[in-house]
Amino acid sequence: MKPADSSPATIDRLAADTVIVREYLDRVGQPQVLDAAAEEQLLARIKTTMHANNARLVAHYYVDAKLQDLAESTGGFVGDSLEMARFGREVDADILLVAGVRFMGETAKILSPEKTVLMPTLEATCSLDIGCPIAEFARFCDAHPERKVVVYANTSAAVKAQADWVVTSSIAVDVVEHLMEAGEKIIWAPDRHLGSYIQKTTGADMLLWDSACIVHEEFKARGLLDMRKLYPDAAILAHPESPAAVLQIADVIGSTTQIIKAARNLPNKDIIVATDKGIFHKLQQVAPEKRFIIAPTAGNDATCRSCAHCPWMGMNSVQRLLDSLTAMSNEILVDSKLAERAMLPLQRMLDFAATNQLKVRGKA
Numbered sequence: 001m002k003p004a005d006s007s008p009a010t011i012d013r014l015a016a017d018t019v020i021v022r023e024y025l026d027r028v029g030q031p032q033v034l035d036a037a038a039e040e041q042l043l044a045r046i047k048t049t050m051h052a053n054n055a056r057l058v059a060h061y062y063v064d065a066k067l068q069d070l071a072e073s074t075g076g077f078v079g080d081s082l083e084m085a086r087f088g089r090e091v092d093a094d095i096l097l098v099a100g101v102r103f104m105g106e107t108a109k110i111l112s113p114e115k116t117v118l119m120p121t122l123e124a125t126c127s128l129d130i131g132c133p134i135a136e137f138a139r140f141c142d143a144h145p146e147r148k149v150v151v152y153a154n155t156s157a158a159v160k161a162q163a164d165w166v167v168t169s170s171i172a173v174d175v176v177e178h179l180m181e182a183g184e185k186i187i188w189a190p191d192r193h194l195g196s197y198i199q200k201t202t203g204a205d206m207l208l209w210d211s212a213c214i215v216h217e218e219f220k221a222r223g224l225l226d227m228r229k230l231y232p233d234a235a236i237l238a239h240p241e242s243p244a245a246v247l248q249i250a251d252v253i254g255s256t257t258q259i260i261k262a263a264r265n266l267p268n269k270d271i272i273v274a275t276d277k278g279i280f281h282k283l284q285q286v287a288p289e290k291r292f293i294i295a296p297t298a299g300n301d302a303t304c305r306s307c308a309h310c311p312w313m314g315m316n317s318v319q320r321l322l323d324s325l326t327a328m329s330n331e332i333l334v335d336s337k338l339a340e341r342a343m344l345p346l347q348r349m350l351d352f353a354a355t356n357q358l359k360v361r362g363k364a
């Protein structure tokens with residue numbers, strides 16, 4: 001197993017992630033910033049093209065607000081990865097446009113093999129996916145055949161195909177509790193922070209893979225405590241991919257959808273949020289009277305990743321979406337045998353979610 005600490009190997013991996021993004025941006029350039037008129041024209045073109053092709057857009061909360069609005073105004077959907085997967089399967093469309101990162105496109109294709117799945121770019125990956133290569137992970141699983149393998153949705157199709165269960169952050173604790181009640185021991189991959197949180201919450205016997213989200217890993221507990229002094233009445237909402245010290249301070253810990261629900265329902269006017277700042281668009285929509293504040297990321301050891309925004313999510317743009325749909329490029333294809341095997345743990349997750357009331361956790 002890879003060591004669960006900030007070892008040189010982990011630091012090298014994170015540096016490698018940054019290089020991948022930098023190289024991509026050098027190659028393709030940053031998404032173009034358009035003036036209002038050009039943007040309106042572009043949106044009109046893509047709406048017409050989507051309609052003509054019976055295409056629907058599913059977008060993650062972390063992508064550009066324009067893509068989120070476009071999805072909702074064209075019969076598509078904005079949500080977390082579990083909801084995106086469900087919607088993509090159920091919607092009556094020939095083409096699914098997935099604005100998010102690669103594993104989301106792959107999951108959409110596995111669940112809807114009859115649909116064409118396109119993405120604005122195929123290079124939008126995820127540090128968790130990169131940090132869990134299949135060959136290494138398969139060896140790890142083979143070394144512990146007595147354990148159930150539970151993997152996060154942020155993994156490749158090959159890693160999913162190796163698993164007994166796939167989970168998202170909205171359902172992970174409930175699934176592990178369910179397995180624990182059945183007397184199972186668990187292998188968890190790839191996010192070590194989410195894994196530790198689940199382990200602590202459930203008391204389950206879990207072996208953890210070592211990978212992390214480069215965005216959430218940057219949230220700083222000390223800065224958060226300082227911020228709480230500035231906003232003493234604020235609620236702190238955190239995604240469980242954040243470090244344990246941050247989760248310890250949080251009033252609510254949950255997936256993106258659970259964070260949005262809590263933000264709407266809590267009485268606090270000020271809300272400090274420890275997750276990708278792309279979510280602020282939806283938060284402001286559901287609770288316009290509240291003030292949302294991004295949790296601090298910059299500290300003495302801050303890096304260029306300390307911006308609370310996923311560089312891979314940031315690769316998605318309306319222009320790239322139109323280019324992909326027009327040229328029918330950036331199609332997601334998954335080997336049919338692999339898809340068949342990966343479908344089993346995905347289906348387990350969807351069935352479990354359909355029959356269980358998922359909980360939001362925290363002190364609030």
Ligand code: SF4
Pocket residue numbers: 062101125126127128154213214215216276310311312313
């Ligand atoms: S925010 Fe983190 S977990 Fe989400 S896609 Fe980006 S790197 Fe992966």
